[in-house]
Amino acid sequence: MDQVELITALEELAEKPAFKKENFRAFAFDLLQSLDMPKAALTKLKQTIASEPVDTPLLWKKQLAIQYADTENLSIALDNQKQVFAKSKQRPRFFLASDGENLRGYDSYKDILIDIPLTKLAEEFRFFLPLIGIEQYEALSDNIADIRATTRIKKFYHEILVTNSDWISIEGQSAQHHLNLFIMRMLFCFFAEDTGIFQKHPFTATVIELSAPDGKNTTEIIAKLFQAMALPDKSPEKRGLPIWARDFEYVNGGLFKEMTPVPQFSKSALRFFKDCGDYNWKEINPDIFGSMMQVIADPELRGNNGMHYTSVPNIMKLLHPLFLQSLEEQLQQARNLPDNAQKEKALNVLLKRLHNIHIFDPACGSGNFLITAYRQLRELEWEIWKDLKKLVKQFELPLSGIKLDHFFGLEIADFAAQTAWLSLWIAEYQMNAKSSEIFSVPFPALPLRESGQIQCQNSLTIDWGAFCKLFSDEASEKIKNPEIPEFYIVGNPPFHGSTYQSIEQKNDLKQIFAPHLKNYKNLDYVACWFLKTAQLLEIVPDVVRGAAFVSTNSICQGEQVALLWPLILKQNIEIGFAYPSFKWRNNASHNAGVTCIIVGLRPKSKLASRIFKENGTTTKSIQVKHISPYLTDADSNIIVQRRSKPISKLPLMIYGNKPTDGGHLMLSFEERQNMVQEYPQAKVLIRRIYGSQEFIRGCERYCLWIPDQDLPLASSIPPIAERLEQVKQFRLQSPAQQTREQSEFPNRFSQIKQNDQDAFIIPRVSSEKRRYLSIGLVGAGNIINDRAFAIFNPPDYLFAVLSSRLHLLWLDAVGGRMRTDFSYSNSIVYNTFPLPHLTSEQQEALADAAAEILEARESYPAKTIAELYDPDRMKQEFPDLLAAHQHTDEILEDIYQEYIKMDHPFADDSERLKVLFDLYDKMIKAEQKAKTRIDHKKTIKNKQ
Template identity: 40%
Template sequence: MNAVEIEEAVSALAENPFDPEEFPFAFLAAFGNKETTLKRLRSGASNKSDLGGVLQTNNVHISVAPAGEVTRTLLALKASSATSRAKAKFVVATDGEAFEAEDLASGETVACPYREFPDHFGFFLPLAGITTVKQIRESSFDIKATGRLNRLYVELLKDNSEWGTAARRHDMNHFMARLIFCFFAEDTDIFSRPGVFTSTIEQMSAKDSSNTHEVISELFRAMNTKAADHEAVGIARWARSFPYVNGGLFSGSTDVPRFSKIARSYLMHIGNLDWQKINPDIFGSMIQAVAEEEERGTLGMHYTSVPNILKVLNPLFLDDLREKLEEAGQNQRKLLNLRNRIARIRVFDPACGSGNFLVISYKEMRALEAEINNRRDEPERRTEIPLTNFRGIELRDFPAEIARLALIIAEYQCDVLYRGQKEALAEFLPLDTLNWITCGNALRLDWLSICPPTGMGVKHHADDLFHAPIDQAQVDFENEGGETYICGNPPYVGFTWQSPEQKSDLRAIFEGRTKSWKSLDYVAGWFMKAADYGTKTSAKSAFVATNSICQGEQVSILWTEIFRTGHAIVFAHTSFKWANLAKYNAGVTVIIVGISNCTIAMKRLFSIAEDGSVLEKKTDHINAYLVAGLDFIVSPISKPEDDRGRMEWGNKPTDGGNFFLTFDEKEKLLKSSPSAKRFVNRFLGAQEFIRGQERYCLWIEDADRENAEKVPEIRRRVEAVAKMRSESKAAETRPAAQFPHRFRQIQSIAKRYSLVIARVSSEKREYLPIGLENKNTIIGDRNFAIYDAPLWNMALIASRLHWVWIGTVCVRLEMRFSYSNTLGWNTFPIPILTQKNRDDLTRCAEGILLARENHFPAAIADLYDADCMPADLREAHERNDEVVERIYIGRRFRNDTERLEKLFELYTNALTVQKSNKANSKTKA
């Protein structure tokens, strides 16, 4: 269940008559517990309560209290030894009148009338496996409103199917935006009296809903007509109390979809919510999903947390403004200068969606302005921060409309907060007709025409606020901005998943710059456009991006071009989860990168420590790998420079499948021809290595071919290989038909054992898959192998240090690691190892192998599942990491950023030595 579904279920529970016996089970059902789980709790099979309640292990202890005894019952639940033993996260007590609960980990509590406990449903979302942040707990209204609007939207489309077509989708979305404004306006005194919009519809429309659409249409028409003209154009008397809104929100067609009785009922329910509680920080993102059919299944999971947005905005410009405010103190001249500066700042989000970044920027800047006004004894001063300074581009029309609406709501709420309700109302209507959100493809539009240098007019705009064609003439206001800050969270989309249109977008930006642009993630287009923008006017930009743009081959492709424009990385946040309101903390791993062509002496590098805290490092340079250090690109090395083992590709069969046997086929062959045993070996490809699958292959040396072909089944297979190779379309394959008894490419064969490394593996594993195989196992070309190398090589490859290196310098397939011998292993910086170091590492490798042996026949995929890795195996790896990292710096590293810094330091030192040696060689020559 998602958050919206949970809210609806909890609300239904509170609205129904209270049933003391059924409440605990209904409560759990509302948070997604299945009937089979509830059945076990009802029977007592899994109910661990010692107080006559319901105790679900690792979740919650619930008890229905005697009348008036809710507080005492909650204290008893907390003190219960069963609560402790079952590791319950929450305790809940109610008597049907009062409701109390406590989060046992944080100590946070809820105490409210029973009917109001759905307002706190966000508090309990962990019961459904949904990780929450503080803002979402405080935004139950937004989730409730989103759910109700979604039900209305779906119900309207049932009876107005044409409104769901591409031709009328915009009309439907625009209708929803109008409704949202009206609900907000009637609860915030913008309209003549509280609830007037909803009550007018209820009174003037028939209960059978036959004329509901006509009533709403007349109200929309009134809001698009100046009061003085109401009578002249025939506005119905009952609609004349509604104000002239303007701003384009109600201009154009006033056509409204027809309402069924159910849809009318939904509309009344939505109108009866308290829309004063709307939070534009979150609501815009969530309501966007109402209009996106493919996204409704995840409704309520589109929330981007304010702390995450501030990870972009704070180092981009807000930290500097706060610092200047601190420096200004009570100095009136400095405060005035800072206020003037803030009023001229432009924030531009060229992938603005429903406006989260713009709304948060606006609210934070209004808070700074308000503090300045207080220090200058001008608390009721009208804001000088224009909404037109918060500009965006959005591909889809509905999110673009919601972004404008969210900013309008944010402006009104800030006016109420900082100046008072009376002043806010006096200046709110009519809405301004200027437009600051452009609907279009950001990678195709000229950003300078939307957010141009100071003194130039904006070219792309709309005739009114809520209609945004991009080919309009120049507007009549000058761009008076000072500083420009570009920010946002553009779509990521790896090159494998890009649509033809998206690939074409990247081609338009990168073709002529680099031939390798097809390997770039889609988000790279925004970075390049920002850098190009910065060559024409002063700006600082920062985007959220997939970490892959600062890893592997994309580093040389993208960042070479960005640095060529004169931009540098001025701040960055290394990999972290960009969490949303998603089950099990689902979220993509991202980075934040800020660039500028302005001289900034001290750069800021943020990273997450292993205890979860945020570390900040100040440095004079950040390279494209997001490491404090000089710019360079890690290049492949054909063979290692030291005595580490030589890593080679596995053996490539190119046989049409004829060399391979399943277990049953092997047994059948050996039963009919026992002499074939010497030609059958265990084969290890990727699936066999990672998932422990059994597979066998024919392995025939040249000297043994004649004897092998005396076995009829082997002869048949060899002939099939010869035919397949001779008929191959690949020119390099056809010559191999001359030796059809053996693999087309044979690298090496172990004399004692092989260290095996998967070429492609999941980034979700905490360690790279590496195994030890005997000499009779044939290693396939989906793996790399180091033959007969000392075991200390395994200890290095199995370390977190090596995992970090591979994840940074090697190519990625989607998000999976694509290992490379020349780029990953041969370049891996290894300090000079003493014999003791090698012995210690060897013991660590043996410890890892022994721990795995304890869980035989579990496969790598099972052993290295991050959620259920065996404790002894994890301890073995921890010991290995301890030994490895002490060799490098004498202690454990604090996080991956520190690991990378040390590795790059060693790498650059090695490069310097190599260059020096080459120079000396030339001098001697």
């Protein structure tokens, strides 16, 4: 269910008459069904509640409780529900009470209360969104008109699909393309008749008046109207049309140029058509017009719980530093000139520059980047016109020089490409209308001009330079086109990590990277757009001035940096600006938790670079000389490579023990207790086991740990013998030969690293919210599994180093991510961590600091690591633990500052990272220099 369907369901429920107490259950079940409660759960609820009093709360487990209450007792009913379910494992998030005419509701997670008449139920749809899986929803400018319009179009579209199912199944993609184009034309007509573009006749009324009640002739009527809109007003062909058709204006612009079949109508389709036409399309939010409509026909988006669009504030994060800021600064410089003649000349120079800017989005979706860029350039043009009007007495307002054919887009989805085309034209119409208001000069609405250069193609399989006309017709010579002095590439390409790529996407990745890279399969799909962009920047750097993409942060973390960025940077490219990791904010539920970056590329230059950082609602930028592929301030393009051994001469960190057992060697606390109680001799075969979750969340789990010499004992205990047989069968079914071979030894973990010594445990995955990496000390005899790393018999001081803020910053910069959480790696994080050589005194100071941290933890024996390191609780509830970590940070940072002869404390995390990267670079170069000396000595020795 998406929010459009939710609103429809709530509207239908709100239209029902008020209910009495005895009819409450019928209302409640209808509401639960409207909120997409699973049918099986709803049926079970009806059965279990049937014999209970009518005012007994109905419970949808962990979701919602609802009950009947008299008007004066609605608040009391909610309070009672909270008490009844306070300690229940099935405690719901939402509490509702109704008297038949009003509804009072409470969201216990967000502390939101509603109190409304039932007739207003649909207007409070946002309150119920978490129940259909849309947790972080940003309203479409709080404009319910957008959603109501979508509801109507969606019903109309669905009915057209049903009526034309045979045609669609036979014609396939061809029919789908024709249907998409038909919907685009309908949207244009609805918009045109409500905004005054169609001045002679209303489109909807004409169709309804001429159509038969069953809609059988509607197809021919609409086909004639579309034909009229495709023909110039005085053409002979148009004069041959019926009078009711030929009075419709010539539209052109490509929208009606292609003569395509019009789908058949039914009685229901005609009714839904009228519902759409009766709606006032003036109220639609223009910023999301195209992408809002995309959800109507795109099956993937319909399945993603709601409308998806890239919000304007996010788009501006990319467009402004890429080229808009430069234009604004040039405008301000012109305004500051002392002489009017100089001002006029400078403004005309800027105007010419503005008119020669071209924008290309190689994964344009429904066109939001192009639309936003177009609008921003038009608004700058207005500012220049206003200034020129003041300076030039006989200034005549020209037509806009910002042409739609300067905007290029490639999109693999047909409907999205059609939507982008129409959305660009609507953007032009709206900007022309606004120009008319500002300057009191009419801009003609019709005929349409040719819209942007939008094509439905896989952008990874075509030549971008040829598509954007960056070269002459003689492609072999690739002569630069001098009429395109300023070109920018922008967008938000699809992300898709290697696990989630389709076969087609994997083939795209192969085509782009196989000529350059062997292990390209570990790259995210978005990396394709970065490499193609860098290659184009290298070919025509004086034409393509820059590019910027929104991306997942994974391409600037972990192993992907070493795979992707050497290929980009060797193209004589640099990072001109960047937004390091920030939470992506739009209204699509499936994107709500995505952590993104923005990376701006440009040909190498002497210009300063900028790093933007968000802090709540504010954004701060810092100017730096150079931005590394990790999006940090660094002196060079340092790329951290995987290592098999620590660069800082630390003890080895290894994976924990891997069971590969299908869970049959694992025991819960209760299973362990029962087994030992029935078979006391089994106690020596059971050990406590720790992974990331067991350590962080305090989960008590155990495992069977059976050395070969204890196998006879294990086989004599029936439940253990049964588990070993299950392990054997599980391994025999594996497709991996090595695992099948290990079925001969079901008592053993498949990979054993244990050496019965004390060990540090380092979780492989931990929350990004924590200020410190939570590591632990596990005593000898306990088992660490492969969901964590282990350092056996470690030095005490190392606990302080790994627990430090500096180490977490290194993990954040060079490590990978599991969704948004930190993903630790021994080879890419621990083995590369640059730690200065420590004196014995420094090691002792750090060991003492480590003891402080452990003592602080031990003073809260009932608290888990997750609770102790919760950033919202640590300062208030566990100040001694925070103080111990801060003391550790002071000691370690003093060591670094002394080592590099730094005369001031670190200003911020950016400076800390800069020191770490510079030290890593220095250590790598020293290591390489030492290796060169050794190799040189070997060469001399061999010659002797």
